[in-house]
Amino acid sequence: MNRARLLIVSLLFAAGCGAGAAGCSIGCPGPPPRTDAATPRKLRFAIIPKALDIPVFNYAKIGADRAAQEYGDVEVLWNAPASADQLKQKEILESYITQRVDGIAISSLNGEFLKDTINRAIDAGIPVTTWDSDAPTSKRIAFYGVDDLASGRIMGEQAIALLNGKGKVALITSLGAANLQNRLAGVKEALAKAPGIEVVETYDIKEDVIRCAEIIASGSRRYPDLAAWISVGGWPVFTRNALASVDPSKTKVISFDTISPALDILREGKVQVLLGQKYFGWGSESVRLLRDIKQGKNPPAAIIDSGVDIVTRDNVDAYEQQWKKMSGQD
Amino acid sequence: MKRLRAVRELSTVAILIAEVLFFAWYLWPDAGRAHPFLNAENALLILKYSSIYGIAAVGAAVVIISGGIDLAPGAVIALSGVVTGYHFVAHDWALVPSIAAGLSVGVLSGLLTSLLIVNAKLPPFIATLGMMGITRGIAFIITEGQYYDVSSRLPAGWRPLGVPIDWLAPIVMFAMALIFQVVMTRFQWGRSVFSIGGNETAALFSGIAIGRVKASVYVISGVLASLAGVVLVLVQGQGKADLATGYELDIIASAVVGGASLAGGRGSVMGAVLGTLIFGVLRNALPQIPGATFYDRLIVGVVVIIIVVVDQLLLRRSSKS
Numbered sequence: 001m002n003r004a005r006l007l008i009v010s011l012l013f014a015a016g017c018g019a020g021a022a023g024c025s026i027g028c029p030g031p032p033p034r035t036d037a038a039t040p041r042k043l044r045f046a047i048i049p050k051a052l053d054i055p056v057f058n059y060a061k062i063g064a065d066r067a068a069q070e071y072g073d074v075e076v077l078w079n080a081p082a083s084a085d086q087l088k089q090k091e092i093l094e095s096y097i098t099q100r101v102d103g104i105a106i107s108s109l110n111g112e113f114l115k116d117t118i119n120r121a122i123d124a125g126i127p128v129t130t131w132d133s134d135a136p137t138s139k140r141i142a143f144y145g146v147d148d149l150a151s152g153r154i155m156g157e158q159a160i161a162l163l164n165g166k167g168k169v170a171l172i173t174s175l176g177a178a179n180l181q182n183r184l185a186g187v188k189e190a191l192a193k194a195p196g197i198e199v200v201e202t203y204d205i206k207e208d209v210i211r212c213a214e215i216i217a218s219g220s221r222r223y224p225d226l227a228a229w230i231s232v233g234g235w236p237v238f239t240r241n242a243l244a245s246v247d248p249s250k251t252k253v254i255s256f257d258t259i260s261p262a263l264d265i266l267r268e269g270k271v272q273v274l275l276g277q278k279y280f281g282w283g284s285e286s287v288r289l290l291r292d293i294k295q296g297k298n299p300p301a302a303i304i305d306s307g308v309d310i311v312t313r314d315n316v317d318a319y320e321q322q323w324k325k326m327s328g329q330d
Numbered sequence: 331m332k333r334l335r336a337v338r339e340l341s342t343v344a345i346l347i348a349e350v351l352f353f354a355w356y357l358w359p360d361a362g363r364a365h366p367f368l369n370a371e372n373a374l375l376i377l378k379y380s381s382i383y384g385i386a387a388v389g390a391a392v393v394i395i396s397g398g399i400d401l402a403p404g405a406v407i408a409l410s411g412v413v414t415g416y417h418f419v420a421h422d423w424a425l426v427p428s429i430a431a432g433l434s435v436g437v438l439s440g441l442l443t444s445l446l447i448v449n450a451k452l453p454p455f456i457a458t459l460g461m462m463g464i465t466r467g468i469a470f471i472i473t474e475g476q477y478y479d480v481s482s483r484l485p486a487g488w489r490p491l492g493v494p495i496d497w498l499a500p501i502v503m504f505a506m507a508l509i510f511q512v513v514m515t516r517f518q519w520g521r522s523v524f525s526i527g528g529n530e531t532a533a534l535f536s537g538i539a540i541g542r543v544k545a546s547v548y549v550i551s552g553v554l555a556s557l558a559g560v561v562l563v564l565v566q567g568q569g570k571a572d573l574a575t576g577y578e579l580d581i582i583a584s585a586v587v588g589g590a591s592l593a594g595g596r597g598s599v600m601g602a603v604l605g606t607l608i609f610g611v612l613r614n615a616l617p618q619i620p621g622a623t624f625y626d627r628l629i630v631g632v633v634v635i636i637i638v639v640v641d642q643l644l645l646r647r648s649s650k651s
Contacts, residue, residue, distance in 0.1 A: 041360065052624065079617040082627055087566065087573055088613075091379045095614055098375055099366040112479065113568050 042075040045290050046096040047283060048106040050133065050177075051084040054207075055238060056259050056279050057107070060131070062327055064283030074287055077101060084207050086110045090117055097121045102294060104128045105286035111135030111178050127293040131282045133179040134303075142299040144285045144306060146277055148179045151308045152186020152232060155254050158273045158310070159191065159228050162252045166196030167227025170219050174207045174233055183232035183256070200226070209235045213242035220245045231255040236271070237262035243270045258311055263320055266313065276309035276319070280326045341644075342588055342604040345637065349608060353615040367615050374496055378565070380610030381499035382407070382558050382574070383581050384603045388506045389554030391585040391602035392514065396547045397527035397594025398447070398454040402439060403555035404577035405466035408570070410435040410559025412469045415478025415569025425484075432560040433553060439465055440552025444545035454548075462578065469571035481567025490564065499561045506554060507603040514599055523547060528595025584609055587637050596645075608633075 047064045049057035061078055068074040077096070081088035086109045094117055096104055104121055108114050111134055118138040121128050127141055134143040159169060169191065173184045184202070191197050200223055205212040212235035220226060229236065229246065234257025236242045243253060248269050255262070258276035265271050278285075285306070289299055311319050354368040366372070386403040393400045414432030417423040423431070439461055446457035490498055514520035522543045525533040534540055563569045588605030590597025609630065616626035 041362065075620075077617075077620075083576075085575065086570070087379075087382075087562075090566070091375070091613070092617065094375050094379075095372070095617070098369065098372040099618065100364055110477075110568075110570075112477070113566070113570075116481065116567065 042073055043102040043291060043294055044075050044077055044099075045103045045105065045287055046077045046079070046099075046101045047286055048089065048092055048096075048104065049078075049080045050089070050107050050109050051082065052080050053083050056234065056257060056277070057282075059259065059279035059327065060107075060282035060286075062283065063280030063285075064287050066280075066328075067284035067287035071287070071291060074291060076283075076287065084109055086113050090114060093117050093121070097124060097126060100124075101126060103290035105131055105290060106135075107132035107282070108135045109133070109177060112137065114138065127290055129286055129289050129293075129299075131286050132277075133177055136178075141293060142289055142302055142304060144282065144289065144304045145179070146308050147303075147305045148182035149186040149189075150305075151256075151275060152183035152188075153190040154186075154308065154310065155183070155230055155232070155256070155273075155275060156187040156190025156193075159187075159230055159252070159254050160194045160197065162254070162272055163197065163227050165194045168198050168200045168223055168225060169228045169230060170200055170223065170226055171202040172205055172212060172215070172229060172231035172233070172235065173202060174235075175204045180232050187230055187232060197227075205235055207233075207235075209238045209242065212236055213239065213244075216242060217245040220247075220251065226251050228252040228254060233257065234259065234262065237265050237274065240265065246270060248272075258309065258319070258323075263311070263316055263323075266311065266316055269313075272312065274311040276311055278306040281306055339589065339598055339601050339604070342601050342608070346604055346608050346611070349611050353611065353618075357615065357618055366618055372614065374500075376607070376610045376614050377500040377503075378496050379613070380606045381503040382562050383577060383584055383609070384503040384606040385499070385506055385558035385561060386551075386555045386577070386581045387584040387588075387602040387606050388503075388510050388599050389551035390581045391588065391590050391597050391599045392510065392523060393454075393547050393551045394582070394585050394590040394592060395514070395527045395594060395597040396523045396544060397530065398544070398547065399458065399582070399592070400443070400548065400551045400555075401455065401458040401578050401582075402443065402461040402465060403551065403558070403581050404574045405462045405464075405469070406436055406439050406552055406555035407559035407562060407574040407577065408572065409439075409465040409469040410556035411563035411569040411573060412472050412478065412571055413569075414560050414563050415480050416472055418480055419478040419483055419569075429560050429564075432563070433556050435465070435559070436552035436554070436556025437549060438552075439556075440549035441545075443548040443552065447548065448541045448545050458548075466571070466575075473569075473571045477571075478563075478569035479567065480563050480569055484564075484567070495565055499565050502557065502561050503603060503606075506557070507600055510550075510599040519543065519546070524595055526594070580609065581606075583634055587634055589641060591641075591645075 049060060064076045068076045079092050089109050093106060093114060097120060104126060108130055114135050115138040118128050118135055118140050122139040130140050130143045132145045171187060173180050191199060203215045205215055216229065216236060228251060234255060236253060237255050237257060240261050246253060253271040254273045255271055256275050258274045262274055266274055309319060357367045359365050386407060390400055390403060410432040413435050414428050417431045418425060418428035443457050443461050446452045447454050488495060493501060522538045525538055526540055526543055530540060584605035585602040587608055588598060588601030590602060612630055616622050616629060
């Protein structure tokens with residue numbers, strides 16, 4: 001019986017790994033083909049998003065894979081916790097250090113928590129960059145992403161313009177990640193300049209789009225005279241129905257992120273302003289930065305501000321055309 | 331019964347060895363590269379991260395053997411870490427009393443769970459589900475979304491009792507597994523736990539103090555979960571309310587893969603620890619296979635079902651013979 005158990009599990013692993021390899025570099029169960037000594041070795045870069053279930057990161061993967069394909073000498077290793085879990089992300093980071101990859105680019109769930117591990121990678125000679133969410137106190141070589149404080153300020157300024165400087169505003173965030181805290185600080189800083197605007201509540205939706213929809217519905221009932229929702233993450237526009245309870249004639253919505261179905265929701269008039277990040281660039285720029293570092297070219301600055309795209313009804317069509325081109329749908 | 335238990339533990343060891351050999355072969359590196367999986371550093375990494383589940387899985391196995399279930403370990407892990415950090419960082423307590431405060435979380439949550447199950451007669455699923463919400467909620471109330479940076483107060487290169495910090499969790503896990511393996515198999519209390527899980531009525535008529543044994547089982551589970559939380563905060567350096575979210579299911583799955591029956595009366599503490607290592611190897615090795623990132627949860631799920639089904643077949647055949 002023991003033998004049967006062993007055999008079943010071994011077969012399962014073989015089958016599972018075969019399945020896992022479908023559509024990738026391995027065609028059938030068995031170890032990957034060995035490269036002979038004369039074949040130039042590819043640079044193996046680990047790109048680690050915050051989680052696999054956050055939609056915006058799929059575009060970073062497209063960007064990273066495309067950059068790797070263009071360079072030809074880079075292999076992208078893409079992995080993250082299934083859902084946001086700091087401990088699992090740290091475990092993945094440590095496993096890439098033990099695998100001695102050629103470079104690591106990570107979007108930190110918690111930069112302070114990862115600081116020592118990132119430093120250990122650097123000390124072991126593995127270059128580390130961050131993207132989307134920084135680990136500023138670590139020895140990471142560079143960060144590529146938005147200036148969160150500045151983009152928060154932009155959201156606040158857009159809200160002031162939409163509301164003519166007066167009305168009640170509710171904020172949506174997810175506590176924990178440093179980048180979201182900075183964006184929130186930027187929003188509050190900008191809103192503080194408009195004395196007619198009152199922030200009635202800051203909601204923590206715990207990175208959960210369903211909870212976000214629930215909070216928008218209950219918050220809209222609690223504050224029937226609410227003038228605007230401002231979300232520092234894309235949760236209200238990740239699903240089509242999250243804003244169902246919002247009456248656009250009374251309440252405006254300003255949200256981060258522009259991935260589908262956000263642009264459709266903007267066209268329907270449920271959202272007035274979206275801030276788009278350089279999603280593809282998270283992946284492609286990370287690959288480029290790491291490759292440059294391996295070739296002895298250090299980045300021009302430790303913080304590379306990717307900037308944001310401000311999308312409204314006026315420029316949504318042009319923005320979508322550009323998006324399709326970037327994602328290869330054109 | 332003793333023979334059956336030994337056979338099951340050996341077969342769990344065999345699965346773990348087969349798993350390691352399989353990945354060692356599958357992930358054989360290109361010429362000139364070090365093996366990405368089969369190296370001492372990676373083995374320590376697997377042990378280090380599996381141990382947090384493993385310490386709690388010892389308690390989970392005891393609960394499952396008694397015929398109960400504990401859904402609170404993940405939340406107790408987080409609250410213990412937060413309470414340790416709260417006293418050590420925010421109130422400048424010394425390390426040992428801070429650790430004691432962290433461990434008291436397990437004692438208190440275990441006692442409360444026992445009261446709910448033994449005295450209020452709540453089903454263990456409901457009582458521990460409630461306890462999971464309460465402990466996680468308290469952790470969030472204490473931290474308000476922030477965290478306690480325990481590492482900032484620990485000296486650089488700190489070695490508790492001379493042990494390198496990365497070894498702390500595996501040592502605690504194996505020590506707990508050894509202690510409870512002996513307690514469960516050589517002491518009257520352990521035999522009582524098996525009896526209650528196997529047939530509670532028969533256990534009652536044989537004079538076992540059911541309520542007292544059941545209460546002790548949940549206190550032990552709570553204490554071991556809080557020990558995992560304290561170890562986590564010392565090794566990882568942060569006490570944070572959302573750490574170990576959802577780990578209760580992984581902990582229960584580890585105990586089940588290690589031979590524990592959710593019907594009670596059957597299982598092993600050592601098997602539960604081996605179960606966490608089986609998952610630890612999968613968690614470490616599967617992402618190293620190109621393209622397998624999105625398949626690993628599916629594979630882990632199928633592995634759990636296959637192992638448990640084969641276990642059932644093994645049990646049925648043994649019962650017949």
